[in-house]
Amino acid sequence: TARASAFDNPKADFNTVSLVQLKKILAGTFTPSYPPVIEDIEQYLPTDMTLSDKTLEFVGRYSTTNSSSYKLAWSGSTIKTAFVGTQLAATLKSSYSDYDYLQIYVDGERIETPLAITSTATKYTIAKDLDFGYHYVEIVKRSDAVRSYITFDGFDYKDGAAAPVPANKDRIIEFIGDSITAGWGNLSPSSTLTYVNRETDATQSYAYLT
Secondary structure (H helix, E strand, C coil), rough: CCCCCCCCCCCCCCHHHHHHHHHHHHHCCCCCCCCCCCCHHHHCCCCCEEEECCEEEEECCCCCCCCCEECCCCCCCCEEEEEECCCCEEEEEECCCCCCEEEEEEECCCHHHHHHECCCCCEEECCCCCCCEEEEEEECCCCCCCCCCCEEEECCCCCCEECCEEECCCCCCCCCCHHHHHHCCCCCCCCCCCCHHHHCCCCCHHHHHC
């Protein structure tokens, strides 16, 4: 099976098991809080697409503040991951004083409602209620670098495990431009220069859609 019991999981820490938990373990009624083990992840990987050897990938410039924290500023900057499971969460925050917006894609499908994040590091649900199996996710920064940068502190694969992301295409196109290329204010109902983050979406710029 794809799931293992508490006794089969090498990550189980029995030094912190309480007497009540121990009684439940012996009675066979204990439900561990850690994610179940997926013993053979390869059986869930798709055979109709080419996969890379990475479970986490970035598109665009980024910087690191420590071994697990990444900062991304440029519009269109993307975080990619894949997993075998049913749900995914990510810890994120923005430098912007108001809401910042990220565009989510799950299995290549655009989620119409963008993810609104704040300046407080929070674990956000990225995907949920999926059929158990292989899924890939992209998180795209919609706003420009002048407004904000986002900090990414890792994924929580919940009931699953990380898997290889789809391989990139052999060729890419680099666009060099200014605000129109970044999609600055492209959702604004007016032509003023006082745009807020929700009125900018790099994923609807001509460069992203090409």
